[in-house]
Amino acid sequence: MKVRDVFCHDITSLSENMTVRMLIRTMALTRNHAVPIVSKDNRYYGCIDVYDIIDACLPDYMKGLTTSVFLPTKFYDNLRNIQNRKISEFIDKNYPFVSPDDSLNYAETIFNKTKRRTLPVVQQDTFLGILTQLELLTVILKD
Amino acid sequence: MIGTVTINPALDKVYFIEDFAVNRLHRLAEAKGAQIHPGGKGVNISRLLKNLGLDSIALGLAGGNNGRVLLVELRKIGITTGFIPTESETRTNLYIIDIKNHSLTQINESGSCVEEDDIHLFMDHYQRVVRQVEIMVLAGSLCPRMDRGFYRELILIAANAGCKTFLHASPDILEASLPSGPTCLLPDMRSGGQLFGHKLCSPDDCILAGTEIIRKDPAIELVVFSHLVTQVVAVTRDRAMIFVPDDASYINLFGFNDAIAAGIVYGMSQQKSFQDAMFYGCALGYAVSRTKEKSWPKLDVVESCLSKIRCGEERNL
Numbered sequence: 001m002k003v004r005d006v007f008c009h010d011i012t013s014l015s016e017n018m019t020v021r022m023l024i025r026t027m028a029l030t031r032n033h034a035v036p037i038v039s040k041d042n043r044y045y046g047c048i049d050v051y052d053i054i055d056a057c058l059p060d061y062m063k064g065l066t067t068s069v070f071l072p073t074k075f076y077d078n079l080r081n082i083q084n085r086k087i088s089e090f091i092d093k094n095y096p097f098v099s100p101d102d103s104l105n106y107a108e109t110i111f112n113k114t115k116r117r118t119l120p121v122v123q124q125d126t127f128l129g130i131l132t133q134l135e136l137l138t139v140i141l142k143d
Numbered sequence: 144m145i146g147t148v149t150i151n152p153a154l155d156k157v158y159f160i161e162d163f164a165v166n167r168l169h170r171l172a173e174a175k176g177a178q179i180h181p182g183g184k185g186v187n188i189s190r191l192l193k194n195l196g197l198d199s200i201a202l203g204l205a206g207g208n209n210g211r212v213l214l215v216e217l218r219k220i221g222i223t224t225g226f227i228p229t230e231s232e233t234r235t236n237l238y239i240i241d242i243k244n245h246s247l248t249q250i251n252e253s254g255s256c257v258e259e260d261d262i263h264l265f266m267d268h269y270q271r272v273v274r275q276v277e278i279m280v281l282a283g284s285l286c287p288r289m290d291r292g293f294y295r296e297l298i299l300i301a302a303n304a305g306c307k308t309f310l311h312a313s314p315d316i317l318e319a320s321l322p323s324g325p326t327c328l329l330p331d332m333r334s335g336g337q338l339f340g341h342k343l344c345s346p347d348d349c350i351l352a353g354t355e356i357i358r359k360d361p362a363i364e365l366v367v368f369s370h371l372v373t374q375v376v377a378v379t380r381d382r383a384m385i386f387v388p389d390d391a392s393y394i395n396l397f398g399f400n401d402a403i404a405a406g407i408v409y410g411m412s413q414q415k416s417f418q419d420a421m422f423y424g425c426a427l428g429y430a431v432s433r434t435k436e437k438s439w440p441k442l443d444v445v446e447s448c449l450s451k452i453r454c455g456e457e458r459n460l
Contacts, residue, residue: 009223010214011200015267022264029206029228042271126275129223 003107004100006139007121007131013038016045016088023048023087034118036127037091044127047095047120048087056082056090097122098131104140107131145192145412146276146306148269148297149185149203151254151284152226153236154213157437163241163248180437181213182236184283184311184331187398189222191405191427194439197412200225200272204261204286207232225272227265231255240436247395257286269297273304278408281325282311282401291319298323302362307411311404314338324362327411329404332370343368346376346385346456353378354460365417369403369428372396374455377421384418386425387455393432402431406445418454425452 013036014023026035027050034049057078058071097120098107110119111133121128157178160169171177181190189201201222205213206229213233214224234252241248273279279301281294294310298320301308307326310317314336317328330338337343339359341352346368353366357380368376373391377384393399406427410420426448430440440448 009218009221011223011225011272012227013268013271014264015271018264018267022260025260026228026264029230038271040271042274 001104001139001143002100003098003102003104003121003131006104006135007100007129008135009129011127011129013127014087015040016086016091018087019084020053020087020090021083023090024050024053024083032118032130032132034095034116034120034130036120036130037087038127042127043125044097044120044122046091046093047097047118048090048092049095049116049118052090052092053079053082095120099123100128104136108133108136111136144276145189145197145199145278145280145408146272147185147189147192147199147201147280147282149183149201149283150265150289150293151234151286152181152183152186152203152205152210152213153234153252153254154209155180155182155236155238157238157240159240159242161241161243163239163244163246179212179216181216184401184404185280186213186217187401188280188282188311188405188408189217190220190439191398191402192409193220193222195405195409195427195442195445197409198223200276202226202265202269202272204229204257204265205233206230206255209233209235225268227261227268229255229257229261231257247397254284254286256288262289266296270300270304273301273306276301276306278307278309278326278411280309280311280404280408282309282404283331284313285316291316294320294325295323298325309404309408309411311400321356322360322362324360326363327365327367327407328356328363329367329369329400329407331400332368333400343370346371346374349376350378350383350458350460353383365407367403367407367421367424369400369424372399372432375403375421375425375428377417378460379417380460382460383458384421384454385456386421386452388425388429389451389453394435396432397437399428399432403428421454422449422452 037045059074119131189199202225205226210233234254237250239248309327310325311329349368366378375386403424406424407420410423429448
């Protein structure tokens with residue numbers, strides 16, 4: 001089986017000039033932790049994971065900590081402050097992706113290596129949909 | 144690639160009940176007595192095209208639990224979705240089919256209002272997707288309180304991107320959307336009424352209205368009237384055609400207009416002339432009107448119906 005047999009053919013995405021508030025709204029309503037970003041000429045650009053936003057809001061002194069029991073109020077202030085900023089600042093252009101012809105084994109390896117839960121499916125710069133790790137596990141069990 | 148836009152989609156719930164009556168408890172004996180289908184004009188057209196072997200991208204607004212079910216069902220049948228998630232719930236349309244007395248009771252919700260953010264996100268998404276689409280189908284109702292001329296902007300954006308548009312909506316929406324130059328127009332006259340002041344009771348009325356619409360908006364290449372059912376009228380810039388089936392009987396008209404639209408879009412996508420595209424539209428309409436339930440005929444079935452349609456009359460304009 002290949003990625004093309006199992007991925008979710010949903011091309012919901014955002015363009016780079018949307019705001020962080022729109023990004024978080026989209027994440028909340030689609031229940032996806034990562035949203036693909038597509039340029040105005042409809043080319044895949046990268047992806048933004050919710051952790052990219054969380055990371056951008058963490059005060060510098062907390063970034064080196066491996067665990068923390070609370071988030072400082074500074075975090076919430078930072079989040080409010082960036083809500084109207086363009087998401088182009090937060091795009092991860094090296095976010096991993098898979099192509100429809102990749103094997104499921106390869107996709108699972110990428111999930112495990114990168115600890116991501118959602119991977120964009122891209123072919124020749126065109127964004128075709130998403131593959132989630134849960135979807136993959138469900139398919140493997142059905143098989 | 145073809146795109147379809149369904150701004151106000153629905154989850155269609157269909158109950159098959161024997162001897163349906165009000166003020167009575169009906170228990171469904173079998174699970175198949177209740178069905179759920181993704182609904183809305185654009186969505187229906189995407190489904191019909193899929194069975195003809197054409198892939199499409201279904202765009203629109205969908206939210207809540209109904210919205211999630213709608214999208215899952217669409218993807219199950221292999222349709223790519225690009226719906227903007229909304230906080231408001233996607234509407235439900237209820238159909239009660241009495242299989243004993245052959246009656247249909249229908250309750251259609253109007254849908255929820257959507258927020259400005261939803262529209263903003265949709266427009267952003269639409270502008271990107273329209274670049275990879277050759278024909279964009281804009282079909283069905285708009286959400287409550289939305290600007291009736293909403294499709295106008297979508298048609299203009301598509302034209303700028305070199306994409307043809309097919310507009311299929313009720314007269315109030317069509318009137319507010321013109322002039323904007325859609326390639327094809329199919330008024331949804333199910334609720335009766337008038338189109339640009341014309342009562343459309345006969346093929347002659349339709350030809351007159353179609354000619355006037357093209358005169359007002361010269362970019363329009365084809366206006367189709369399918370509400371007379373046994374006579375489908377097509378008006379182009381230089382001629383009018385009336386298509387008739389060899390057998391005027393039908394079993395149900397569930398999705399008849401959507402089938403006509405899907406067949407025409409199929410023909411256009413195969414680079415056929417408007418006359419040949421009309422044959423595909425009428426053949427698909429013929430095929431769906433001959434089945435008891437809402438159906439999605441395959442291409443071979445539609446092509447076998449082509450011989451049952453003839454162009455009964457042709458007039459130069």
